[in-house]
Amino acid sequence: xxxxxxxxxxxxxxxxxxxxxxxxxxxxxxxxxxxxxxxxxxxxxxxxxxxxxxxxxxxxxxxxxxxxxxxxxxxxxxxxxxxxxxxxxxxxxxxxxxxxxxxxxxxxxxxxxxxxxxxxxxxxxxxxxxxxxxxxxxxxxxxxxxxxxxxxxxxxxxxxxxxxxxxxxxxxxxxxxxxxxxxxxxxxxxxxxxxxxxxxxxxxxxxxxxxxxxxxxxxxxxxxxxxxxxxxxxxxxxxxxxxxxxxxxxxxxxxxxxxxxxxxxxxxxxxxxxxxxxxxxxxxxxxxxxxxxxxxxxxxxxxxxxxxxxx
Numbered sequence: 001x002x003x004x005x006x007x008x009x010x011x012x013x014x015x016x017x018x019x020x021x022x023x024x025x026x027x028x029x030x031x032x033x034x035x036x037x038x039x040x041x042x043x044x045x046x047x048x049x050x051x052x053x054x055x056x057x058x059x060x061x062x063x064x065x066x067x068x069x070x071x072x073x074x075x076x077x078x079x080x081x082x083x084x085x086x087x088x089x090x091x092x093x094x095x096x097x098x099x100x101x102x103x104x105x106x107x108x109x110x111x112x113x114x115x116x117x118x119x120x121x122x123x124x125x126x127x128x129x130x131x132x133x134x135x136x137x138x139x140x141x142x143x144x145x146x147x148x149x150x151x152x153x154x155x156x157x158x159x160x161x162x163x164x165x166x167x168x169x170x171x172x173x174x175x176x177x178x179x180x181x182x183x184x185x186x187x188x189x190x191x192x193x194x195x196x197x198x199x200x201x202x203x204x205x206x207x208x209x210x211x212x213x214x215x216x217x218x219x220x221x222x223x224x225x226x227x228x229x230x231x232x233x234x235x236x237x238x239x240x241x242x243x244x245x246x247x248x249x250x251x252x253x254x255x256x257x258x259x260x261x262x263x264x265x266x267x268x269x270x271x272x273x274x275x276x277x278x279x280x281x282x283x284x285x286x287x288x289x290x291x292x293x294x295x296x297x298x299x300x301x302x303x304x305x306x307x308x309x310x311x
Contacts, residue, residue, distance in 0.1 A: 009039045010115070012108055012180070013091030017045045017081040018099035022052040024227070025099040027137070029061065032097060037108035042067045043088055045081045079202060082176075083189050094183045096176035096203075100227040102133070103177075107223040111180045114155070114217045124158060124185040125210045127173045128219035135229035146174075146226065150218050158211030161218075162259045165208070167268040169247055169276060173207040173216075177224050181206075185213050194253040200239055201246040208250065212257035240280055241292045247273045248299050263310055270303050277303075 014032050018025045032042050046053050046069065057069045068088070076084065086094060093115060097103060111126040129148050132140040149161070149172040165172055173179055188195075188209055191202035198205040210216075251260070251269045260266040277300045284292045 009037075010093060010112070011091040012037060012040050012093045012095060012112065013089035013183070014040055014042050014095050014097055014108075015045070015082070015085040015089060016042065016097045016099055017047060017078055017085060018053055019047045019075075019078070019081075020049060020052075021099050022048075022056050025053055026056060028097050028099050028101060028103075031103040031105070033064070034105045035103065035108045036106050037112055040066060040108060041089070041091060043085050044069045045076075045085045046071045047075050047077070047081045049075060079191055079197065082191065082202075086183070086186075086190050089183065092183060093180055094186075095180040098175060098177050100229065101175070101177040102137075102225040102227070104223045104225075108180065110219060110221075110223060111217070115180075115182075121182075122215045123155070123182075123217055124214035125173070125179055125181045125207065126217040126219070127179045128223040129221060130174055130178050130224045130226050131222040133225045133227050135227070137227075140228065145228075148220060151220055153217070153219050153221075155215055155217050158214050158216050159258055161216050162208055162211040162254075162257070163265055165204070165211075166251055166254055166259055167265060167272060169269070169272040171201070171204050171207070173204070174224075175226055176203045177226065179203075179207065181210055185210055193250070194256055196249055196253070198246050198249075200242040201250065204246070204250065208254075208257060208259070212259065237283060237287065237289060237292065240283070241295060244273070244276050244280060244296070244299065247276060248303065267307060267310070270307055274300065274303055 016025070016028060032040065044057065044067065054071055061067055070088070072081065082096065095108065114123055114126055130146055132142065132146055134140055161172060186206060186209060190206050191198050193205035193209055251273055254260040254269065260269055277296050281293065281296050284296065
């Protein structure tokens with residue numbers, strides 16, 4: 001029966017990179033095991049510095065035939081851990097699950113409905129609205145971090161969405177947990193764009209490559225949960241600087257991928273990044289962060305020069 005399923009229903013690889021969070025990780029894993037889509041492999045990349053996750057897997061989950069557990073011999077970091085998982089994935093389609101996030105039970109089934117009916121292979125990426133949860137798993141109010149891209153289910157041009165992302169400097173696709181994508185459409189390593197390894201906006205780099213190659217589906221119902229908790233690092237000053245650096249490079253390389261083809265759109269994208277820089281500078285002034293101040297001022301000067309001297 002398994003062979004028949006594999007021949008008629010494409011395999012989806014769910015990749016879970018994890019690091020020292022066995023409790024959250026187990027919740028994430030259980031949400032994959034509850035999926036209604038019948039052909040899923042689960043690859044776990046354990047980057048932990050202790051044996052709690054390994055013990056959990058070996059005592060409770062080793063009897064699941066669709067789970068592959070990879071214990072990294074040394075800590076790789078999230079970037080290399082994720083790439084290692086993609087390289088080992090057997091599925092035609094890939095969906096990451098961050099170890100502190102959750103899937104709704106019909107996530108893969110509802111997204112794969114579109115891929116299964118995409119006879120011309122025009123769709124490269126499917127995403128959806130997602131809910132926010134706190135450290136205890138309680139729902140949080142919807143807000144700026146998870147605003148909807150569309151109010152109904154749509155199939156849209158990837159170029160259109162990519163331009164909107166660049167002009168608003170906002171990740172409308174969502175975190176890695178949110179999106180399901182074709183593995184063979186991603187030619188650069190995950191988190192890399194124009195041969196540059198991204199630091200903060202790792203997922204966005206790959207979303208932009210995928211969007212340049214075909215259509216995107218957006219499902220307006222929530223199909224995953226993004227967890228907000230105190231151990232996340234995206235609010236600190238270093239991550240802010242890394243995120244802005246990523247945006248500068250993202251906008252600078254956009255034309256190589258067919259985005260920002262008009263001067264008007266390019267100017268909107270540049271001005272949007274400049275707003276981020278202008279907002280960041282006072283933070284570094286208050287904290288006397290000379291290094292980051294100099295970096296921000298350099299980016300500001302470079303982008304302003306592009307506005308003043310358009311090609």
